[in-house]
Amino acid sequence: MADAILGNPLEEFSLIARLIAKLPQSRQTILGPGDDCAILAPAQKSQIVTVDSMVEGVHFKIEWTTPEALGARSLTVNLSDIAAMGGRPRAGVINLAIRPGLGLRFFDRLYAGLAKEAAAAKIDIVGGNITRASELAITITVMGEAPDGAMRRDTARAGDEIYVTGTAGDAAAGLRILAGEMRARGRHRAYLVNRYLSPSARLEAGRRLARMLPLPSAIDVSDGLAQDLGHVLERSGVGAEVEAAAIPRSEAYRAVVGDDLALALGGGDDYELLFCLRRGESAAVLSRRLGVAVSRIGRIVSGRQVRLIGAGGKRQRTLGVTGGVAGWNQLREH
Amino acid sequence: MADAILGNPLEEFSLIARLIAKLPQSRQTILGPGDDCAILAPAQKSQIVTVDSMVEGVHFKIEWTTPEALGARSLTVNLSDIAAMGGRPRAGVINLAIRPGLGLRFFDRLYAGLAKEAAAAKIDIVGGNITRASELAITITVMGEAPDGAMRRDTARAGDEIYVTGTAGDAAAGLRILAGEMRARGRHRAYLVNRYLSPSARLEAGRRLARMLPLPSAIDVSDGLAQDLGHVLERSGVGAEVEAAAIPRSEAYRAVVGDDLALALGGGDDYELLFCLRRGESAAVLSRRLGVAVSRIGRIVSGRQVRLIGAGGKRQRTLGVTGGVAGWNQLREH
Numbered sequence: 325m326a327d328a329i330l331g332n333p334l335e336e337f338s339l340i341a342r343l344i345a346k347l348p349q350s351r352q353t354i355l356g357p358g359d360d361c362a363i364l365a366p367a368q369k370s371q372i373v374t375v376d377s378m379v380e381g382v383h384f385k386i387e388w389t390t391p392e393a394l395g396a397r398s399l400t401v402n403l404s405d406i407a408a409m410g411g412r413p414r415a416g417v418i419n420l421a422i423r424p425g426l427g428l429r430f431f432d433r434l435y436a437g438l439a440k441e442a443a444a445a446k447i448d449i450v451g452g453n454i455t456r457a458s459e460l461a462i463t464i465t466v467m468g469e470a471p472d473g474a475m476r477r478d479t480a481r482a483g484d485e486i487y488v489t490g491t492a493g494d495a496a497a498g499l500r501i502l503a504g505e506m507r508a509r510g511r512h513r514a515y516l517v518n519r520y521l522s523p524s525a526r527l528e529a530g531r532r533l534a535r536m537l538p539l540p541s542a543i544d545v546s547d548g549l550a551q552d553l554g555h556v557l558e559r560s561g562v563g564a565e566v567e568a569a570a571i572p573r574s575e576a577y578r579a580v581v582g583d584d585l586a587l588a589l590g591g592g593d594d595y596e597l598l599f600c601l602r603r604g605e606s607a608a609v610l611s612r613r614l615g616v617a618v619s620r621i622g623r624i625v626s627g628r629q630v631r632l633i634g635a636g637g638k639r640q641r642t643l644g645v646t647g648g649v650a651g652w653n654q655l656r657e658h
Numbered sequence: 659m660a661d662a663i664l665g666n667p668l669e670e671f672s673l674i675a676r677l678i679a680k681l682p683q684s685r686q687t688i689l690g691p692g693d694d695c696a697i698l699a700p701a702q703k704s705q706i707v708t709v710d711s712m713v714e715g716v717h718f719k720i721e722w723t724t725p726e727a728l729g730a731r732s733l734t735v736n737l738s739d740i741a742a743m744g745g746r747p748r749a750g751v752i753n754l755a756i757r758p759g760l761g762l763r764f765f766d767r768l769y770a771g772l773a774k775e776a777a778a779a780k781i782d783i784v785g786g787n788i789t790r791a792s793e794l795a796i797t798i799t800v801m802g803e804a805p806d807g808a809m810r811r812d813t814a815r816a817g818d819e820i821y822v823t824g825t826a827g828d829a830a831a832g833l834r835i836l837a838g839e840m841r842a843r844g845r846h847r848a849y850l851v852n853r854y855l856s857p858s859a860r861l862e863a864g865r866r867l868a869r870m871l872p873l874p875s876a877i878d879v880s881d882g883l884a885q886d887l888g889h890v891l892e893r894s895g896v897g898a899e900v901e902a903a904a905i906p907r908s909e910a911y912r913a914v915v916g917d918d919l920a921l922a923l924g925g926g927d928d929y930e931l932l933f934c935l936r937r938g939e940s941a942a943v944l945s946r947r948l949g950v951a952v953s954r955i956g957r958i959v960s961g962r963q964v965r966l967i968g969a970g971g972k973r974q975r976t977l978g979v980t981g982g983v984a985g986w987n988q989l990r991e992h
Contacts, residue, residue, distance in 0.1 A: 354704060355808070355810065358811070358812075358893060359743070359810050359811050359812070359893070360708060360738075360739040360740075360742040360743055360811070360876075360877060360878060361706035361707055361708040361739050361740060361742075361743045361745065361802070361808070362706065362707050362708070363704050363705070363706055363743075363804065363808050364704065364705040364706070364707065365704065365705075366700075366701050366702055366703055366704060366705065367700050367701045367705065368700055369700055370688060370697050370698065370699065370700060371697070371698040371699075371700065371701065372695035372696065372697050372698070373695055373696050373698065373749065373751055373784065373785065373799075373801065374694060374695040374696070374751070374785065375751040375752070375753050375785065375786065375787045375797075375799060376753075376787050377753045377755065377787055377789045377797070379755065379789050379790065379791050381792075382789060382790045382791065383789070404694075405694040405695050406694075406695060408694040408695075409693070409694055409695045409697075411695065415707065417707055417708070417709040417799055418709070419709050419710075419711045419753070419797045419799075421711065421713060421795065450707065451707065451708065451709065452709065453709045453710050453711055453797075455711045455713050455716060455717070456713065456716050457713050457716065457791075457793065457795065458715075458792055458793055459791065459792055459793075461755065461791065461795070463709075463711070463753045463787075463797050465707075465709060465751055465753075465799035467707065467801065468695070470697065474689070474695070474697050476689065476693050477692070477693050477694070478692075478693070542694075543694060544694060559692060559693070
């Protein structure tokens with residue numbers, strides 16, 4: 325994990341390397357940062373692995389967030405993929421692309437946020453790599469295990485009920501508030517912006533879901549509810565009917581955005597779980613079982629169409645035919 | 659491993675995703691690209707993991723290389739870290755940061771090079787993530803296992819003999835030729851440039867080294883021989899004496915660079931292995947055993963100093979005191 329920079333290595337590199345080296349390790353990590361590879365204890369269960377990246381100007385603006393929140397969120401987006409499989413995170417490695425203008429204090433705070441999130445999720449940051457670039461980018465690979473079987477996108481069947489945790493569209497509204505495209509004040513503003521800047525990965529809900537039989541199909545809502553549902557439908561070769569009125573929206577969303585479903589269906593970054601159950605359960609029972617609010621939003625049907633059933637069940641709108649990326653773009657075209 | 663881009667996802671994303679999906683998978687991969695996580699079979703042995711990144715303008719210039727060679731090299735630099743531990747690579751995930759101006763044909767060729775290198779190393783590319791950025795960056799995390807124990811940087815002891823595979827400084831000379839800072843022609847030029855653009859990871863030599871007892875201390879030469887030796891010395895808390903005349907240089911290096919050791923000691927990107935053996939062996943025996951040319955270049959001593967013993971054993975030069983990054987910068991200051 326060395327970095328061969330053309331020219332002299334930056335002084336900051338070794339300083340930042342010390343930050344990584346400070347992150348605590350559990351006993352399952354045999355060797356942490358500082359060698360060519362990290363060494364992990366053997367894994368008895370199926371392993372799962374995911375990679376995600378946060379690029380300045382693409383996924384975040386540095387003036388919108390604290391370094392701590394950015395560090396935490398960089399890990400959360402990966403933990404959310406682990407949650408969507410019903411897995412337990414185990415170890416992560418970080419590739420940090422740094423640009424001029426960000427000092428050691430910034431990275432100290434970024435790593436503090438990351439370390440706190442890692443500790444909460446019981447994951448070791450076992451290594452990393454630092455490189456120069458023209459924009460800050462934090463790329464994290466997380467490895468985990470799926471002791472109860474891994475929930476996949478390709479196992480939804482016609483007749484399954486579709487559920488989602490939490491509320492939809494909050495993060496997208498928060499992003500638009502930060503970007504000055506939407507106006508909000510007070511606690512509603514704080515709630516929505518916080519949902520964007522400091523999302524939670526539904527690790528515990530995912531673990532509990534993975535204990536249900538038959539194993540649910542699941543995905544995390546990162547691209548937006550319609551698009552992520554589209555991924556499940558495409559991989560499973562099925563269609564869906566979604567009830568507009570059932571899309572869960574927060575009080576803040578209703579207060580700031582109103583009745584418009586566009587962000588709830590099309591906005592990303594919520595990091596909630598969307599899942600499909602063969603044997604339907606009431607939302608109340610599932611909410612208790614998973615430890616998080618759950619809403620039933622529709623059902624899987626045969627065919628390849630996605631239909632949005634309007635409030636009252638009268639209006640019907642085709643969300644888009646699955647295949648390729650079903651989601652927001654398709655939604656806007658219809 | 660979804661990508662939440664502010665604005666519309668690029669059309670190229672789904673096309674490139676199809677390229678990743680085309681990469682072949684072995685039976686140890688339960689689920690390849692296309693879900694929130696990849697799923698791997700359990701690992702009976704200690705696992706090793708490493709991450710490295712290639713950033714346009716920092717680690718490569720696009721006009722110097724073919725897309726195929728760039729794809730292969732992006733993986734090779736990680737495989738070299740696995741080789742340095744004596745490990746066997748198993749699975750990799752790729753984070754691809756793409757910039758405007760590079761078409762599908764470019765990525766098709768990049769993935770072809772990557773796939774060929776992956777097949778040669780018997781590693782599955784099990785997943786990936788694609789994001790926009792202002793420069794092309796290929797970040798790969800490789801997981802593997804170390805069935806015979808992992809060779810570390812922190813186990814060198816006073817009295818150990820120091821060895822290196824292959825020749826030193828070739829890649830650095832090749833880089834300078836490409837950059838127009840050094841002139842060469844014909845086969846010497848081709849050899850040196852190729853050593854930079856298309857390095858090999860010493861996986862087989864690393865595997866064979868890891869079967870020796872006591873387990874050698876090892877590192878790959880990515881930052882440069884002096885600097886990478888410095889990493890071993892710092893982690894092991896020892897010093898070294900290096901014989902200038904013993905630093906292995908290729909015929910092309912001698913023809914183009916001459917007797918100057920600066921690049922052989924300070925230049926990176928060779929991806930050879932540097933290792934320390936408690937029980938010295940002749941270079942000839944080791945070369946046969948490891949299947950690659952091996953040179954004995956010095957020995958580990960107590961203390962923290964690194965001394966370069968000049969040709970004939972008369973002149974002595976202190977390479978730099980270890981602690982922090984010992985290497986090229988320190989060398990130039992002395």
